[in-house]
Amino acid sequence: MRLSAQTPLPVSVQVPDYDRADQKPGIVHIGIGAFHRAHQALYTDAAMGAGDRDWGIIGVSLRSGDVAAQLNPQDGLYTVSRRSAAGTGVRLIGAVQKVIVAADAPQAVVDAIAAPATHIVSFTVTEKGYLRGPGGSLDLDAARGSSSLYRFVGAGLAARKAAGLPGPTLLSCDNLAGNGAVLKALMRQYLLADHSGLIDWFDRECRCPATMVDRIVPATTDADRAAVEAALGVRDEGAVVTEGFSQWVIEDDFAGPRPFWEKVGAELVDDVAPYETAKLRMLNGAHSALAYIGLGRGHEFVHQAIADPAIRPVIERLMRHEAAPTIDAASGQDLSAYADALLDRFANPALHHRLIQIAMDGSQKIPQRWLETLAWHQARGEHCPSLEAAVAAWIDFLRSDRPIDDPLAAPLKAAAAGADAARRIFGPTGPIASPWRP
Incomplete structure (x- = not known):
């Protein structure tokens, strides 16, 4: 039996203590791999559990459909297992509402970014996903490719501007020095080349805070999934295994509303x-x-x-x-x-x-x-x-x-x-x- 919203779970599993069906999606996350699910999505889940609302996550996979195949049949649910020498604790995460495979539904990605309820577009696409050339500037040919984050974000921003909506916060959560400034500079290069009419609006409306993320998240193995199944009594194809330690430091510079992540362990600072x-x-x-x-x-x-x-x-x-x-x-x-x-x-x-x-x-x-x-x-x-x-x-x-x-x-x-x-x-x-x- 597969994990779903109707699945009964052991009392030892920590479950979301908010009404998932009542939450609007406020975040579009591009690159929804294991790290995001063990880190930013967990913080967001905890913030909604602490009383924050309307911060559901729409995940986007730029290339592979694996995560969509894992999570969509499970109503977006998955477990995070925190392992140490002292034992394992399991938590069910409810923040992710669905996963879009960009190659299969590109317009759905643009529509999600352009939706009035979306306030944050976040990223864990790894260092190579930013498509920098040898000198650090944007590889424009790659940025125009079908699986480029810039293509989708640029189209989504254009739709927001056309609809009279405010700009979102673009939140890089990758291991790049000055990741916020890097993302802003690369995004501006793309917009100047392909959406030049957006650049003043982007500078005025959008923000790209710096972040530091820290949690060790190994790739999930078949043995990990089998161990989770034995503990839950159901199969969780989206299971994530991680350590107990987690840290998230965020520059407090947002374009609009944001979750109260600082209430659940994140640090909001002036300088990351x-x-x-x-x-x-x-x-x-x-x-x-x-x-x-x-x-x-x-x-x-x-x-x-x-x-x-x-x-x-x-x-x-x-x-x-x-x-x-x-x-x-x-x-x-x-x-x-x-x-x-x-x-x-x-x-x-x-x-x-x-x-x-x-x-x-x-x-x-x-x-x-x-x-x-x-x-x-x-x-x-x-x-x-x-x-x-x-x-x-x-x-x-x-x-x-x-x-x-x-x-x-x-x-x-x-x-x-x-x-x-x-x-x-x-x-x-x-x-x-x-x-x-x-």
Whole structure:
């Protein structure tokens, strides 16, 4: 039997304590993968449970129909399982109302963005979904493609303007440095090229706040779904597994109404940058290093790699002595305690986070996760042994026989094949990888 709105569930499962049928959709979320369902959708569900109203989520899948096939037959319902060494807690999430597959119903996506009740359009499309060219500007040809976020958002904004509606908040929840400013700049480039009559309205009406999101969400496996089914007594094809920790820091700059996320654990701040920088350079930077070094030593999961006595000191040094000194911490932001917490989170044996999942799209992730830390130390005549080891492990990964899931896989593998691979990849002023041969 499949999970649905009519399914009875065990009393141990936390369920939505609001009338789902009475909630209007106030958010369109583009890129409705496991991370969004374990993070922003959970915060939104909790906000409605705390008394907020009309923040139902319409999810949009730009390419695959997998999430729609998982959630739509379940009335949008799914469970989030929080796993730790102490056990598992399960929560039913009711915030998602439906999922649209953009390739199947493109006008439905535009209509959802243009709907009067929509106040927020949010995104988790990964770094590569922003379609930036080598110099960081928008790849306009790609942005005009059938699966581009810009195509749908641009058409939705045009429809809103034509109807006399206010502009929405565009909320990037991806791991991009200055993600709000990046999204705004790229959106403006697209509008100037294809919707030039919208640009003044966009500047006046819309807002693109910066955010920092933090929660480890491994890809759900068949074994995970089987475990959830055993606990619920019904099949949940949309089940998500995550850790207990969650953090969301949001710049308080919205175009209109927003959920009261701060009442359920989110932090609304004037400046996200210190939190974002710490997350990108310490957590994400360490994650990528763990992935490439750990895979090179034959590990499959994060908790195995961090338990390796040859790897843990490399990761500790990366966080404490290489990344942390480059961060201008906010008042009360304890980077040493943050490093302690990260090491504990990485070591969680109940969360089977695959290293190969983290290793995907290295060309899109590494510039933000490693290169700014390396540049900061190089400007001071200093070396970063841990990050240089990570660069070498990445080059070894590119040289291996593994399939490389990266939009630049072919040129990267060609560059890595050279004897002086570090300079070939990063340029004449880039870092020289120290030897790392596990």
